[in-house]
Amino acid sequence: MTAAAKHSQAMHFQARAGEKVRNPVLQRALQKAKPLFVGKRAKGMAALADDALDFETLRTACEAIRNRTLADLDVWLDIFEERAKATGAEVLWARDGEEVGRLVVEIARRHGVTKATKSKSMLSEEAHLNEALAEAGIRPVETDLGEYIVQLAGEAPSHIIAPAVHKTIEEVEALFAREHGRPIETRTSADIPDMTREAREVLRQHFLTAEMGISGANFLIAETGTAALVTNEGNGRMVTTLPKVHVVVTGIEKIVPTFEDFATLMRMLPRSATGQSISNYVSLLTGTKREGDHDGPEKTVFILVDNGRAGLLGSPYQDMLRCIRCGACMNHCPVYFSLGGHAYGWVYPGPMGSVLTPLYTGIENALDLPHASTGCNQCGSVCPVRIPLPRLMHRLREEQVERGLRPWSERLALKAWAWLAGRPALYRWMTRRAVRYLNWLADDDGRIRILGMAPGWTAGRDLPVASGRTFNELYKARKRA
């Protein structure tokens, strides 16, 4: 079992999904969020017309940039390393999450770090970096507001760009009251600015006292050795410029060749995520503090992480490496918005998670996820880099079959059905009996309310059945008449 698999709860998807659909507080939070995500993105994409652009053209360009990068990933990484080193940064490589933890702790120890501020990084969730730091006696402080909330709650993010989307305002208020040492008040959305200010005051002290800042990177620009950070709260700037040490932890696939490529992708990323034409902050971080600079770290370290990524190159799943982590797929996913992100059991939820979790933690450790999709392709049609998410989930289903990982009862049922469907005469004979049986099971109004062979269906809905005759036999009778 890989290190990543140890932390995965993806095998409990079915049970967790059942709990999540029955949690009214969670359902309320999700109901509220979905139309906001969908509406804002739609507006943002429509506004592309102001720049004489359209979604399909732009995403073709973005897809091409990402494919060009992946075709020569090793070369772009070498170039990045060389250019980043030339600007005074250190570049380290990590094979997996455990190695990330080891490297970050070593750097922290070398610089006498007791506290590290963090801006949002999903890769640090893959690496369980906060746990590694805490074990080494270093306090990690999440400074993205959503991350701050889930850290207070002792939870993992449930969405890759909105980590606390599963929380209601009442839940956040209870956490703040506890952490900030004050009584609970009644809050409405009008109080959000006040609550945010309260969090800022607490975080400000951490920004000023942390010796190390840890961030991810939305992109790594090879030609200049630059990390690009796309944020809305300004915490990213505090984390990357105030402490004397800045560590960037990011995946090897985040690289783009040139600044111009970055600019093209930036037209797409914020729009896909939040509908913004550009995020409130775009930080381009190159090298260390130079002479005459007012701020910036004295030490910059890039940790470039594999953790399963290189293995996807040249595989049927390579398209997945194009992902720019915008969250649009989950924002448009009916399954995600029925459950929230925690049901998926590992770092990445929604359609991209249903592909990545099996690939990064082992196909045998996430059997439900590739099936947790209606195949509606709402994800694939909004993906800014045209990742065929349903096709990748489908390929994972095939691989489960090839490796003998499906339940024998399911395989037998499908085999029996296919065998029968290949023998039309027998099929006719059987289906005629089957529809009569269904008709007999139905109540007088033509509905089956409990069906033993598909309890999952009738637990939530009736099964409407017709007259008890197949089309085939009715058609034959009509032709005879």
Next chain:
Amino acid sequence: MRLALYVTCLVDLMRPSVGFAALRLLEEAGCEVIVPEGQTCCGQPAWSAGERGLAADLAKKAIAELEAFDHVVIPSGSCADQVRNIYPQLFANDPDWGPRARSLAGRTYELTSFLVDVLKISAVPGAFEGSVTYHDSCKGLRGLGIKRQPRDLLSRVPGLALKEMGECEECCGFGGAFSVKFGDVSTRIVDRKCESIAAAAADAVVGGDLGCLMNIEGRLRRRGDETTRVLHIAEVLAGGDA
């Protein structure tokens, strides 16, 4: 022109009236329609489950019995998507079946698309007194680009008023085996669809895929809605007792 009507296994078993309605629409439009005797299932359930071998067996059977016709018409976006988009994928590298799959794919149509895009019909036999709201099924919409065709046809039905529901392009939560494997998640999704339908306050909800319609009807009734009719678009267009 001589065409094959592929009624689909769900219509054959669960709602034969859809097959007869499709037949009437095509015949009234002047087509010579054959319902190939040996048809069973296009193989989509096997394909969706990842059983490539079983899906290929059933695809070969369907290709062999349908390829002699000028066109194949299917009253389902989902099954039409299987033939148009998946069959060529299944046999992409097969020198024998590949060309046959691609040829059939190019001549296979979902019913409303065939009526509008190929036959370009201007009148339909049916009439409907009341309002309907249309649910866009995922495979038809996103797999085949079917959006305007059903609306075009509904606008030609005397007496019918179209009341669009909110989020008409949202999945209903059916997804074939998904609705059985993850019944409670599927129920949660179809609940939202039922809310959109209720808000549209139409006399009937209409769609082009029986799977989605059974899911929607089953949930509407379980929620206590006994009045909103759930109809396949073929039934509305063909009218009365097709």
